[in-house]
Amino acid sequence: MSPDVPAPSGPHQDGPQPWEEMLRAVLGPAADDAIREMRERGMDPAAMAAASGLPSDPALLAQVVSQVQRMFAASGDEPVNWQMAHDLARQQAAQGGDPSLSPARRREVLDALSVAELWLDAATSLPPSGGTPHAWSRAEWVEATLPTWRTLTEPVASSLSTALAQALGRAAGEDGLLGALPDGPGGSPLGDPQRLLRGLGSAVFGLQVGQAAGTLAREVFGTTDIGLPLLERPAPALLAGNVDAFAEGLDAPPEEVRLYLALREVAATRLFAHVPWVRAHLLDAVEQYARGITVDVDQLEEAVGAIDPTDQAALQQALSGGVFAPQTTPEQQAALDRLETALALVEGWVDEVATRAALPHLPHAVPLQEMVRRRRAAGGPAEQTFASLVGLELRPRRLRDAAAVWAHLTTTRGVDGRDAVWAHPDLVPAAEDLDDPAGYDARRAAAVEGSADLDRALAEILGDEDGSAPS
Known part of the structure; x- marks a missing residue:
């Protein structure tokens, strides 16, 4: 450590501090100047490290340092660090176990999808999608659907990341912390200090998207049950583990639950396959919303400057309170209204068709219909994460009304x-x-x-x- 930097206070004065190791990994030789600048401004790096939950165990710290280095190396100029999003989504999806499907379980799922196709022929004039049916693990679902999440979130993330970098840049510019970071070849490994801010924004959105996609992988039954078509080429698929988990505790036999959910998946797949304008309409509503993103940079800068980085509770309250949320313009609200109506119509049609197809064959068709309706109305953690990230509600608020229209x-x-x-x-x-x-x-x-x-x-x-x- 530079002799100009005061010795750290606390119980670990005899050895390198975890926060020092982290800063040196990210900033290189500029770490000493950064530490001095923070202390001159009344910030305690040790308190910031404790508030952020930085581990003190050397092995865990080494993993964190390695992840940080990879994060900034891979971010580039992308608004979302997609490698981070992919890795985190896979990690989240694997929580609680995500074993590969045995041949027997895979056959159960494929048989259910095949039977659903036969039953639906009597309930809709739309023919089968023609796509290859799938029985997936959660990890396979992540790999197949992440490209669509990129389409949905990247335009919004791009606008918000730019605004966030501008606000942080103003708050910490040449007279602040960034001014202490050399930008020459021998200085920070990040080069231009502004890259630090771009990498930070890219990483933040990568973490949010990865967290949401991975959590959603533990909740969904297939590729269509959130209303949006998650595959470019429609094909029915079920996640066997999630279907089994949903069936636990229900009065209906697991086979009935699997068949009912297969009917819903197959019905939605037929709709997206043979009415292609529906997929385009849904994604266009999202794009129109993203295109109109505006952020009050002055308000954002004021919010950033008011946050005490050593106060963990304040940080959590600021982030959860929507400090960085975009403003919704009248044009955007109109796009959201169109999206909400379209989602309700799609799911209302699926609800009507799948239940009519199930009634002659499944004794618990009506209770299962009600269970799925309530589940969609309540939403889940992943849907809430996406709502806070891009302002989009994936829940069809008027599902019952739409189902009544199709029944009529x-x-x-x-x-x-x-x-x-x-x-x-x-x-x-x-x-x-x-x-x-x-x-x-x-x-x-x-x-x-x-x-x-x-x-x-x-x-x-x-x-x-x-x-x-x-x-």
Whole structure:
């Protein structure tokens, strides 16, 4: 340590402090200047280390140091450190055990998906997706779906990471901690000190996405039960371990639970495969939301400056309180409203179709329908993490209303007429239809009549005497 740096206080004065080892691993020779700068500003690095939970065990510390070094080496200019997100998602998914499926268990799942395809033929006019069915472990689910999470979260993370780096850069700029870090080849291994901030933002979002994806891998049953299609090419899949865990404690036999969940997965897969505009509509709503991200940098900078880094409780309260949350503009709120309605319509259709297909075969079809509805309404830790990260609610708040609309259409139009509604976005029930399912047909008839009146008016304006639209 430089002779200008005061000796550390505390019970471990005779040897290197864990926080010193961490700073030296990240900052290299610049660590001494950084420590001096922090102490001159009244910050106690040892207290910060204790507040952050830095381990004192040398072996654990070595692992942390190694992870930090890899983090900054791999971050680059990406808004999300995807290697970190991938590794953490795999670690989270493996908590509690995630063994590879035995041939017998894999066969159980594939048989359930095959039976579900047969039963659904009587409940929907949409044919099978044609995708290869899968029986997955949690790790396999992570590997297959992470590309879609990248599509969903990276635009938002890019905007927020830039704002966060700007705020932290102002707060710690040339007169602050960053000013103590040399940026020459012989100084910090990070080179430009601003890279530290970009790497920090990239790592923060990588940790959040990885944590959420890994936790979600322990909750979901397949690739469609959160409403969003998580595979670019739709194919039915079930996570055997999660299905078995959900079946525990229920009155229904595990075989019935597996078949009911298979029906829901297969129904949603058919919808996404044969009505491709639905997937595009859902992801477009997310993109429109992300495109409008704006952050009040002044407010963010004020929040950052007000946080005492030695106060662990204050740090946790600030982060959980949404200090870094984006502002929601009217345009973004409109996109979120469209997304919420679309999610409800997709899951309402799946709920209606899967349950109708199950009723002749599964004695517990109705109780299972209710259990899944309540589970989706409550959400889970992973969905809450994504909501705090990108402001998106993955729960269909109006699932029951949407299911009522599809049930009404089944009664009035039959299976073929109900499914034909998916042929065009303008035919799909809207928010007002969720309020009044019985008025759907009257509203669509009025819309068609209004369109015909418009065509006649245009024809008259253009001088077409027979009243037909010009060719």
